Amino acid sequence: MATLARRQFLRFLAASPLLGYTAAGRLFAEETLDSMNLPEHLIQSPADALDIFDFHRVAKHVLPTSHYGYLATGTDGNETLIANREAFERIYLRPMRMVDTSNVSLDTVLLGKPIDSPILLAPVGSQKAFHAEGELASARAARAQGNLQILSNVSSNSIEDVIEARGEPVWFQLYPTNKWSTAKTMLQRAEDAGAEVVVLTVDLNSGSNRVLLGQYARADERDCNACHGTGPDDWLATKPMYSGTGSVSADWDMSGMTWDYLGRLRETTSMKIVIKGVVTAEDAASCVQHGADAVYVSNHGGRAEASGRGALDDLPDVVAAVDGRVPIIVDSGFRRGTDIFKALAMGASAVSVGRAYIWGLAAFGQPGVEKVLEMLNAELAMVMGQMGASSVADIGPEHIGLK
Numbered sequence: 001m002a003t004l005a006r007r008q009f010l011r012f013l014a015a016s017p018l019l020g021y022t023a024a025g026r027l028f029a030e031e032t033l034d035s036m037n038l039p040e041h042l043i044q045s046p047a048d049a050l051d052i053f054d055f056h057r058v059a060k061h062v063l064p065t066s067h068y069g070y071l072a073t074g075t076d077g078n079e080t081l082i083a084n085r086e087a088f089e090r091i092y093l094r095p096m097r098m099v100d101t102s103n104v105s106l107d108t109v110l111l112g113k114p115i116d117s118p119i120l121l122a123p124v125g126s127q128k129a130f131h132a133e134g135e136l137a138s139a140r141a142a143r144a145q146g147n148l149q150i151l152s153n154v155s156s157n158s159i160e161d162v163i164e165a166r167g168e169p170v171w172f173q174l175y176p177t178n179k180w181s182t183a184k185t186m187l188q189r190a191e192d193a194g195a196e197v198v199v200l201t202v203d204l205n206s207g208s209n210r211v212l213l214g215q216y217a218r219a220d221e222r223d224c225n226a227c228h229g230t231g232p233d234d235w236l237a238t239k240p241m242y243s244g245t246g247s248v249s250a251d252w253d254m255s256g257m258t259w260d261y262l263g264r265l266r267e268t269t270s271m272k273i274v275i276k277g278v279v280t281a282e283d284a285a286s287c288v289q290h291g292a293d294a295v296y297v298s299n300h301g302g303r304a305e306a307s308g309r310g311a312l313d314d315l316p317d318v319v320a321a322v323d324g325r326v327p328i329i330v331d332s333g334f335r336r337g338t339d340i341f342k343a344l345a346m347g348a349s350a351v352s353v354g355r356a357y358i359w360g361l362a363a364f365g366q367p368g369v370e371k372v373l374e375m376l377n378a379e380l381a382m383v384m385g386q387m388g389a390s391s392v393a394d395i396g397p398e399h400i401g402l403k
């Protein structure tokens with residue numbers, strides 16, 4: 001009886017134009033209502049997944065509480081995290097009928113290199129916090145599904161091992177410290193390992209207030225020191241890319257970094273340079289002016305600052321400022337093929353996913369990441385077919401509208 005009353009109440013909410021929103025601003029759809037009444041289902045194997053959220057549920061179930069908090073957290077009250085997802089709801093798709101889509105291809109070119117899919121693996125640090133095989137599992141999955149991988153410099157595995165597992169060069173993401181020698185040593189090492197692109201992340205220069213992480217950590221009864229140690233530099237010792245740099249935790253301060261840093265990078269490395277964490281037209285223009293090879297729109301998956309603006313909402317400003325001079329990559333909140341299609345239609349050349357593949361990693365290791373990538377590639381191919389776009393180049397602004 002109580003269940004029936006709840007169902008009727010939720011149906012009333014869904015039917016009401018005023019009350020059809022949850023506190024988080026989510027519109028109830030009829031289908032969501034029905035599945036809300038099903039008991040939570042945990043898939044037993046990657047093959048059972050219907051969408052990538054099946055991996056999210058398993059990841060939450062199997063991860064240590066604080067590690068799940070590290071993955072899930074936004075900043076402050078998660079304003080930007082929520083805004084990232086809400087931004088997709090304001091864009092609708094415009095299917096063009098009767099186009100021959102018997103051969104849909106995800107092949108595209110990024111920074112002069114042909115790639116099999118415009119979906120990239122965003123740099124996510126410390127992947128052994130999610131699975132014992134860490135970034136190696138992600139690399140093998142990326143190899144199997146043909147997706148380009150960006151390796152964080154706070155990875156649990158070294159770039160040499162990851163490139164070997166991936167079977168081709170990955171891109172190298174850099175958080176510099178306040179010591180130029182640290183960056184220089186790492187750049188040289190990445191280049192020697194075969195990386196052709198460095199991604200400089202510029203959105204964490206002044207720290208971030210990760211409240212949700214703190215809440216999950218507080219709820220975790222494990223002894224974190226057993227793995228993490230107690231010394232201030234113990235965490236750096238677990239990061240292979242810092243070995244040989246002489247760096248200590250106290251150097252981890254990027255608040256003095258300015259646009260001059262790009263010039264320094266340019267003089268030091270022959271790798272192509274991508275700037276990650278750009279959300280304004282002004283900064284996009286500065287990237288191009290200072291010689292960046294690509295602009296990467298990102299708010300760090302809502303983990304940098306509480307701007308309250310979704311990354312997809314930032315994309316048009318950046319596209320206009322860049323004006324076709326360099327490619328644009330975007331991430332933050334991408335969960336489905338339709339999300340990826342929308343960004344490509346708005347002018348992005350490629351889209352990265354972060355948490356999506358880490359849910360797969362945490363849930364099932366390499367086969368989990370593989371299935372997540374396979375599903376996202378397949379979902380994108382399906383929506384391209386539905387919209388009448390056989391190739392990535394065919395996707396254009398005519399395929400989307402603003403609600």
Ligand code: FNR
Nearest residue numbers: 122123124125152201300301331332333353354355
């Ligand atoms: C990240 N991200 C990140 N970015 C970066 O440049 N270097 C890094 O080491 C990390 N580490 C990291 C850890 C974890 C647990 C998460 C969730 C994210 C940010 C990442 O590259 C990307 O910008 C976001 O994950 C994209 O948002 P979604 O796809 O997670 O919503």
